[in-house]
Amino acid sequence: MRRMTARPANSHQARLLRLLRDGGPNSRAQLGDQVDLSRSKLAVEVDRLLETGLVVADGLAASRGGRRSHNVRLHPELRFLGVDIGATSVDVAVTNAELEILGHINQPLDVREGPVAVFEHVLSMTAKLRASGLADGFDGAGIGVPGPVRFPEGVPVAPPIMPGWDGFPVREALSQELGCPVMVDNDVNLMALGEQHAGVARTVADFLCVKIGTGIGCGIVVGGAVYRGTTGSAGDIGHIQAVPDGRPCACGNRGCLEAHFSGAALARDAVEAARQGLSPELAHRLEANGALSAVDVAAAAAAGDATALELIREGGRSTGQVIAGLVSFFNPGLVVIGGGVTGLGHNLLAAIRTQVYRQSLPLATGNLPIVLGELGPTAGVIGAARLISDHLFSPA
Amino acid sequence: MRRMTARPANSHQARLLRLLRDGGPNSRAQLGDQVDLSRSKLAVEVDRLLETGLVVADGLAASRGGRRSHNVRLHPELRFLGVDIGATSVDVAVTNAELEILGHINQPLDVREGPVAVFEHVLSMTAKLRASGLADGFDGAGIGVPGPVRFPEGVPVAPPIMPGWDGFPVREALSQELGCPVMVDNDVNLMALGEQHAGVARTVADFLCVKIGTGIGCGIVVGGAVYRGTTGSAGDIGHIQAVPDGRPCACGNRGCLEAHFSGAALARDAVEAARQGLSPELAHRLEANGALSAVDVAAAAAAGDATALELIREGGRSTGQVIAGLVSFFNPGLVVIGGGVTGLGHNLLAAIRTQVYRQSLPLATGNLPIVLGELGPTAGVIGAARLISDHLFSPA
DNA sequence: GAGGCTTTGTCCACTCAGTGGAGAAAGTCG
């Protein structure tokens, strides 16, 4: 394989590349239906893309009632790397130019081990994917980290849960290691991008994507583009007050959403309930594993454990309380709920919905779907691939 | 005078018109410094604008060390009308093409009288302005209403405080009466536009503009453009819960921000305090006027009345509580506080700041100014003029 | 006030993006 280095020379070419990425192989004629260019001009730009090698001929298409058209597609050997670093695990995936996942590895890993250790893992996972023959190099990589990022530079800033990463030049370091362009973003933003690209948010311009994992964050999409805020911390809703004078939070305040509901908080509350003898189901599981997680709570609730169910409902209420405010403020066209805790499924969703529909303005909730993400654990890596492909498929 | 009907023919002309609007009279050479066009092309576009009559010659500029340049400016007879309909009063102003206010009238008026009655007032105020010789017609008008608007059509939707207006074709009706293009928006959005154009937010891309008047709303500016949400209700923060299990609100919930702090709530609390004998100052003023408003509370606080001061602080805390959440979520570069209640001045601002800086994330508040609006009651009408001029100064 | 330098404005030949029509090539359908 040989790596592609060319970039689209103008906005038309960029547009065409994205159409081929999102729509798959396509004929000149079909592309022409979508781009508002004369056939002549379109042919010229496609020919130029063929010259660069970004696009290749792909045989003849079926006839639409006349001469059969010559299909073109993105180069089949293009490869993107998507990396999603969570608080407690890492996902690495290889995609083709159409952002289809060709291979995907997940590994538990504590982000607090610091950038150097984490990078070692990421690189060894990458090596494994390469060794399996899916790629012998990458044309671009996207990487998500669980904290705020100064987006233009690709550097984490003051990340609360990953202190050692502050100012670490993630973009530069990874770019050097992989020998390809790299873009860095918050993991929540990448989840939103993923759901927008291939999930439930495909047709919505303005939406929120709430990720409930170890912590809680919210991806904000405005007019189809991720909004990152002035310092890159937009969507950091974990420390919005959900319960006045509530539980103390690591941030120093009380009643933060994250202190009341998140993977960590739920595990803590479950252990507490088990110890207090409130839930035989949870106690049983605690004894078996020595620890509890959202999965245990979900299983207990499914088994009819009232305490577990109440924990989920209570968390949904807190989350819904905060989301209700955001919905009134932002008036989104869709709210996506994702992250590890979504294993709690319908019970959680129902509690959130109830709270939001009760508290937000009717005009804002009137036609507002609140749904679970569709892509599960792959949303992040797809979003990462989408991030870098958006970058590469834009005029140089 | 004769009205201008031409529109810019392309994006260059639109750009030039906006530069002349925001920078005043300017020479071709100076314009060239700002637009990244060759002098030849620039001259062609300026000549075309001169032909349309949108732009006129304006004498010679001072020398910059060589040949003196010929200035051009927007046609001096262009007139925009800015209308700001509040809950309890109406502002109407005439501006020139540079959006400088040439005349401004304010009149108390209850918006609940309905669109027909309000329009009658607006038109008679407009007639007064025309009679004073400031304009004999308008090239465009912007109008703000205190409720959500379906922006593309210029029609209020389900406005809680102005029930009779639901679905009333404001844009069409006013356009017909005035014989010029009209754009309609939420009054809060227009305040944000005004502060962006000529006030404190001139250089900020992403900011929030919180307007505390009879109700409370928030203008959202993303990347320099007003964000309106999916159904036009974005920024409607008056019914976000500020105090759990707090005061009952007209919307049916409890503890809404508006129920705890707004012009209406403050007046209610002040009367209550006066009646309970907690505040001699307020009681005195209540007896004198038969009613109390934010102005009275401000005066009482300034006179050292502890109860009045506490009312302000308490309101600031509630408001700050909600803003803190929005700041964490939105990560703005600036928060502007405006509206009638800003007469409460520094005490209010200090309470809001304290609460926000305490509750929001350090990264989001680190370099975040929270300031009072600069334009006071003229922000709305300037924003209205800006709205229509943005529309007219964009390619047809 | 003459001469040199700078800035501004005008003119013009040239490049290149993009259009739209003509017509060839390659299909389908009856």
Place this chain on the structure above:
DNA sequence: CGACTTTCTCCACTGAGTGGACAAAGCCTC
């Protein structure tokens, strides 16, 4: 096989935009 449709290519033409040459009009110094 002929009529019709769709796709692709070719080409003349338009119009946007560039950049250089040059004239006009200012400043400054000697």
